[in-house]
Amino acid sequence: MTQLTSGPETLLADLHSSAALVEKLAAPLDDAAVKAPSVLPGWTRGHVLAHVMGISDAMARQVEYARRGETVEVYDGGYEGRTARIELAAGHGADEHRTDVHTALTRALSAFDSLAPEEWAARVAYRDGVVLDGGLALWRELVIHTSDLDLEYGPETWSKAFCLHLFDFLEARVPEDHHFVLQPLGLPPRTLGRGERGVVVSGMLTDIAAWLAGRKPSLDTLRASAAADDVALPPLLPWPSGVAAK
Structure with a gap:
């Protein structure tokens, strides 16, 4: 619940x-x-x-x-x-x-x-x-x-509470073999997923939330890294819909 x-x-x-x-x-x-x-x-x-x-x-x-x-x-x-x-x-x-x-x-x-x-x-x-x-x-x-x-x-207007809620809800989009360390600027990090492959995604809170929600980040602040090297943003699983297509 x-x-x-x-x-x-x-x-x-x-x-x-x-x-x-x-x-x-x-x-x-x-x-x-x-x-x-x-x-x-x-x-x-x-x-x-x-x-x-x-x-x-x-x-x-x-x-x-x-x-x-x-x-x-x-x-x-x-x-x-x-x-x-x-x-x-x-x-x-x-x-x-x-x-x-x-x-x-x-x-x-x-x-x-x-x-x-x-x-x-x-x-x-x-x-x-x-x-x-x-x-x-x-x-x-x-x-x-x-x-x-x-x-x-746009997503730049989303509230802090809404973005943090999306982090929780959209953890289901993290691929099974990954975990994401989300690092919003000025806020504590949040880890999503339990897979072995770790990717750090940093940027403005609203940009990270927009990316997780499949929307274009408004402020273009995102950076992804793995083992201290810049990498492409990782793939995401589909939106966790409550209505399945038949």
């Missing part, structure tokens, strides 16, 4: 602020801006907004079922249903995207806001975890996909 040492109220505040930023950035977009490319290959901003809508609805229903003592698959129709819904909604106009995103975010925030303290530990289907895991997942998705919109809020 995931631990949240700062308490659910901190996560709720992060969810509300992340959702507000998504809506703030979507507010001035016109149809042409929605159809423009995002930073994700093959995805427009419309695809990103459609995904934000989808993950918000998905996590809302995880909570809604959990409060009844039930579980339900993350997306209706599984991974294929997720993909089909994104493709269907991606081409919508800006006004429709704003309405859909607002409705889905409102549903998700209301679901998490309604939780009693003990309900954060209720079981969900997402990653065979608990409601807290769903809340953290929504936080990750909102923050990272806000950066994917390519609208002035």
